[in-house]
Amino acid sequence: MNQPQNPAHQHPRPEFPAQDQPHPGWTGPMDPPPDHGEQSYRGSGRLDGRKAVITGGDSGIGRAVALAFAREGADVLFTHLDEEKEEARETARWVEDAGRRAVPVSCDIREEANCRSLVERAVAEFGRIDVLVNNAAYQMSQPEGIEAISTEQFDRVLRTNLYGMFWLSKFALPHIPEGGSIINSTSVQAYKPSPHLLDYAMTKGAIVTFTHGLAQMLADRGVRVNAVAPGPVWTPLIPATLPDTVEFGKQAPLGRPAQPAEMAPAYVFLASPEASFITAEIVNATGGTPLP
Template identity: 45%
Template sequence: MRQSQSFQPAIHEEPRMPGTEDKMADKPDWRPRYPGSGRLVGKVALVTGGDSGIGRAVAALFAREGADVAIIYMANEERKDAEHTMAIIESEGREGLCLQGDVGCRQFAEEAVTETVETLGRLDILANIAGEQHPDDEVTDITEAQLRRTFQTNIYSMFFLVQAARPHLRKGSAIINCTSVTMYEGSRNLLDYSSTKGAITAFTRSLSKSLAEDGIRVNAVAPGPIWTPLNPYGGQPPEEMEDFGKNTPMGRPGQPNEVAPAFLFLACEDASYMSGQVLHPNGGSIVGS
């Protein structure tokens, strides 16, 4: 495992909620369900939020399909999770790179891309998965610091990473952004979060048109309620956790390994005629595309 130096600029913000999968009693299921078929052999992927949850499942599946994978995680509390993900990547016979820092900081985003290319040799797939959410019952409860932080992590980071990655991407490369079912259905207590997800969907569709002529595909995945550290560690009100995901037609939250295949499909040549699209692993909720 290759571990980069930590880069965490001083930012005035509300307390963060690092989600530590290692400490969860009911651990999310990240394991790929099938043997690999070599769909990403020779590719290099950079996965933000790759230490746990959907990011870990995506990193594991990419590695199983033959990619070398760099992951980004934010907080020191998440280091053990990140090391576990690195062990998963290496157990698939692939090379991994572990980067710690704030994806909402342009300087770190540039350094993360540079280190990925210098260490793993290239960059073919950018999976923008890292995100944060802070529930508030009233719009007046959302502080300016929280609003800025949520947008910085969820959408600014995607601009910064795409800008840094752009010179390294070539025909056949793929960018996959993580939006959310809340972009389509709205969310009464995640106003700032769902707003960033709307921005991500618009960013995905616009960027796809910008890069299509160069053969670079840009798509997104809009998960529904997925069992990851984000929610029990403050992403949802504690009193609502018992019923988390039960309002979907399937009556349960999804697992990260039920979302990762959507990222794989959009990353590989199976999706060679798709760009500007959104896939919806959301437990059966019918939403606009």
């Protein structure tokens, strides 16, 4: 039996070793290694027979969600970038170890045609899409302020975080049956933006608004739309995009960053029949940071 633990000490706490990676970052070199629930997540058939699409499923929160969905009985198609093929193979291995189908797809969701093709691939593989998880995101810290945010960076952040989510939701909707759901990944940054992540935080605020609006639009179709707002989470994006990892997550009231495995149960719940009366909701998983 799992014994109750103090959540502040359940996973590693800063200070962490200084570490830096080029974008998009990889799981292997991270110290401490992220926990995606490989040894801890236990499924109970809550998503048995479901077909899920997850963007950014190669590592971090996306990998943890893919693993959890598979152990709950879902087949999973997930996206990754070309340079993340090794990471994607690892995610696929965990999905298949759970006895479910894994379909890794290299896809840059910044392009509309790629998003359309991704949905077509999912429908060809599965016949339908029961759960769409819009999780892929891009950020890059700019401590020198708005003057340092180039148009190229600004465009990449918006096209990854907003355009891709919009296109995939639009194209997937005709293939989402009644009882299906869309789950978006927003962030504590939507409510408490860090100045050095201005453009990223702006998109996360927009995701909250998109979630609220789309949920109302789709309620009469029987499709629920919700989002998860993580606080600091220990993923490859952190050493790849932030200048200082030593004290990452220390600002949370629990005094540490979350592990990806701690985010996955929120996505499982929102995708499951237990959440049948929950739509237009943001599940805040911030480690104690109060949000509106």
